[in-house]
Every structure is written in C-alpha cells, then in structure tokens.
Amino acid sequence: MTTALLLIAAMCLDAALGEPDWLWSRIRHPAVLIGTCIGWLDQRLNRGSGKRVKGTAVLALLIICGWGIGALLAQLGPIVEILVCAILLAQKSLVTHVRDVANGLQISLEEGRGRVAMIVSRDTRAMSQPQVARSAIESAAENLSDGVIAPAFWFLLGGLPGILIYKAVNTADSMIGYRSEKYASFGWAAARCDDLLNLIPARLTCVMIMSLSSTWSRWREIVADARRHISPNAGWPEAAMARALGIALAGPRSYDGTMRDLAWVNGDAQREIGPHEVFRACTMLWQVWGLALGALSVWVGITLIF
Template identity: 60%
Template sequence: MTTAVLLICALCLDALLGEPKWLWDRVAHPAVLMGRLIGALDRRFNEGAQRRLKGIGCVVFLVGVGGAIGLLLSTLGPVAEIITAAILLAQRSLVQHVARVADGLRMSTAQGRRMVAQIVSRDTDAMHDTQIARSAIESAAENLSDGVIAPAFWFLIAGVPGLVIYKLINTADSMIGYRTPRHHAFGWAAARLDDLLNLIPARLTAALIALPAGCYDLRAIRRDAAQHRSPNAGWPEAAMSRALGVALAGPRAYDGQMRDFPFVNPDGRKVLTAVDIDASIAMLWKAWRMWLVLCVLALIF
C-alpha cells in the first residue's frame, strides 16, 4: 500500500472521528506525551552555560527519537500507520475548537473570550467581539498548516518517521521556541528547524485556502505574508484574509503588554463577527478537500 493511499485513509479517518473523548480521557494522547518529554528536557538541560548548544543537542535527540518511533510503528503494518497518522492529524478537532468560539460569541462576549482562550496564547480578558473573531480565524488558518497540511506533507514525503519527527519539532517550537529570556538560546534550534519544516507546507496551505476561494493574486498574498512576524504563519493567514475579505493580525496583547503588529490585508473589512468564523471553517473544509484531491492525483500519477 503506497504512502498516498495510507494518507488518504488517515485524512478521512481523522475527518470522520476526530479526537474521541472517551479514548483520550483514559490514555494520554501522543501529543501530551511529546509535551511531557520536551518539558523534561527543558527542565533538565535549560540551565547554566551553553544553552544554545544544549538546545541543539535536545533537538537532535528529538529527531532521533521521532525517527526511531516512526520506524517502529511502520513495521506494524498499514493499519497501524493509518491510525498513527489519523491521531496526529487535527482537521476535525481544529474545526470543532474554532466552531466553539463562534458558538460562544453568539451567546455572549464573555463566552466567546472563554472559548478563544483555549486556542490562542494572547491575552483574551479584554477582547471585544471583533478581536475574538479575528483571533479564532487566525488560529484556524495557522493550525490548518501546523496541524493538518504540514504533518500530512511530511507523512507523504517520509512516512510515519517524517510525521512523528515533524510533530515533535512543532511541539517543541510551541513550548520552547520563544524569544524569552529563558528560551531565547535553548529554544533557538527548535524554532529554526520548525521554520524549515514548515517552509513548503505553509505556502502550500496558502494556495489550498486561496485557490478554492478564487483568490489568484499570489503576489498580494506574498506581500501580506511578509507583514507577519513569522516567516511561515503569515502565509495561511494572508490567504485566509484574502479569501474572506477581512483584515487579520493587527494589534494584540501578550502578558499585559500591547503589541502594535501590522494588519494582514489592511484594506479588508475590520469589523468581524461569528459569521466570519463560520466562513473560515467553510474554508478549512474547502482546503482539506483540495488537499485530498491532490493526494488522489499523486496516487494516480
């Protein structure tokens, strides 16, 4: 069974079942186990001198562990490979989390804040409705790349080992890849490798969002993406902003401090509602279907 066939099966299984609560309430999700491993490395090695060198060593260790686990899982046969890939993909769970923000916002601003706080790291206590909707849409776009297209891409390229390595590095970046006094040096390698691994998938995700929406001005998307502080996250955000005709990014607060980030697609509509979140969810599914079609074409040709 080819990798493309395995990926098609995994994409469909994830879209159908998502993250079964009854299962992950009883056993630790692999992403949780990855987080525990990275947390342990952070506590053990992120101290003293040569923190950047120690961080590089930890990333090499994670790549080795991920590759070894992936190879082991690959020996268990195609069913195990499909299940592993489906578990590490996140299309349905992403849609569900974003939809909860829309549902909460329809109930009240306070409920919208509570729901969006579950999917973003920025300050949410003082958000108004537009900021809540904008945050949810940005999260939808970024996590389509990080949680669906990128892991699927690396599975297609390198099978289960590629998928597991990607998820470990992406998790490491989300935990230690920040330019804070504690993690600036230790998390440098994780952040740079995550940037490299997402270089192609982020741009692919932008195309998967833009093209089904009839947005063919890729120069404008590239220009908007350059406004983002991340070399990769700006691409799916820029495509989503163009697809919906809205402005994304812009000023937001972290740890009580307002950051004056520029808008992506600054000429887009700046007043957003739960309806716009619904529209972003529709775009997630359009992009997912287009990616599935590409996988089928890869199988045929």
C-alpha cells in the same frame, strides 16, 4: 499500500472521528507524551551556560527518537500506520475548536472570549467581538498549515518517521521556541528547525486557499503581508485566508499584559467581524481538506494506471 493511499485513509479517519474524549481521557495522547518529555528536558537542561548547545542536543534527540519510533511502528503494518497518522492529524479537532468560538460569540462576548482563550496564547479578557473573531480565524489559518497540511506533507514524504519528527519539532517550537530571555538560546534550534519544516507546507496551504477563493490577482499583496508577519510561515495562510474572507486579520494585540503593535494583514478590508466570518473560515478549512484529499486521490489513481 502506497504512502499516499495510507494518508488518504488517515485523513478520512481523522475527519470522521477527530480526537474522541473516551479514548484520550483514558490514555495520553502522543502529542501530550512528546510535550511531557520536552518539559522534563527543559527543566533539567535549560540552565547555566551552553544553552544553545543543550537546546540543539534536545532537538537532535527528538529527531532521532521520532525517526526510531516511527520506523518501529511502520513495521507493524498499514493499519498501525493509518491509525498513528490519523491521531497526529488535527482537521476535525481544529474545526471543532474554531467553530466553538463562533458558537460562543452567538451566546455572548464573554463566552466567545472563554472559548478563544483555549486556542490562542494572547490576552483575551478585554477582547472585543472583532478581536475574538480575528483570533479564531488566525488560529484556524495557522493551524490548518501546522496541524493538517504540514503533518500530511511530511507523512507523504517520510511515512511515520517523517510525521513523528515533524510533530516532535513542532511541539518543541510551541513550548520552547520563544524569543524570550528564558528560551532565546535554549529554544533556538527548535524554532529554526520548525521554520524550515513548515517552509513548504505554509506556502502550499496559502496556494490551496487562493485556488479555492480565486484570489490569484492579489498574489503580490499576499506576499507583501506574509513577509511583514512576525512569523516567517504563519503569515502565508493568514494572508490568503484574509483575502478569501474579505476581512482584515492580525493587527495590535496584547500578550502577558503588554500591547504589541503588530502589522495588519489585508488591513484595508472589513475589521468589524463576528461569528459569521468564523463559520466561513471553518468552511474554508474543510474545502482545503477536500482539495488535499482530491489531489491525493488523483495521484493514487495515476500511479495505479501507470
């Protein structure tokens, strides 16, 4: 079986089953295992001098282990490849978490705050309804790239070693890739590597959203907003999603009790949003997934013919 055909099967399996509680309540998810390893290394190495060198060594170890484990698992056959790839994709779980926020907002603002707190790191206790909705949609756009398109992209290019390396680096970035005093040096390599691995997938996600929403005429605005974003990659899908939904995203928000005056994305658009716009974002998540699946199917068809 070709890698593209394996990916199609994995995407369908993930879309159908997601992350079943009956399984992951009994065994540890691979992402959790990766995170445990990174946490262990963080506790033992993120101290004293030479933090950047130590952090780079941690990154190198993660890459080597990802490649080795992926190559070993690939030898077990296509069924194992499909299962592992499906586990490392996050389409259904992403849509579920984002939709939960919309459902929560329909119950009460407090319920919406509680549910969005499960998917974002910013302060949520004093959020208004538009802030909760924006947070959910921003998370949807960013994680569509990080959790679906990027791992699929690296599986397509590198098989199981490719997707495992990506997942290890992305998990490291989420844990130690901060610009804080504690991680500025130790997490530097993980953050830079994650930026590099997401460079193409983030822009690809942006293009897919634009294609589905017919917003090509606003390309210059999207590029401008993406370049102003605090992340070199997250701004691309966010800027495209904002235009696709006709809403403003980003803007000021609080982290650890400190308000940060961040730039708006599509700032002149509608800011008073709620669960309706979050549901629309979930629809876009599935449309992008469908476009990716369709493109892969066409590619497989062409390769079979020729």
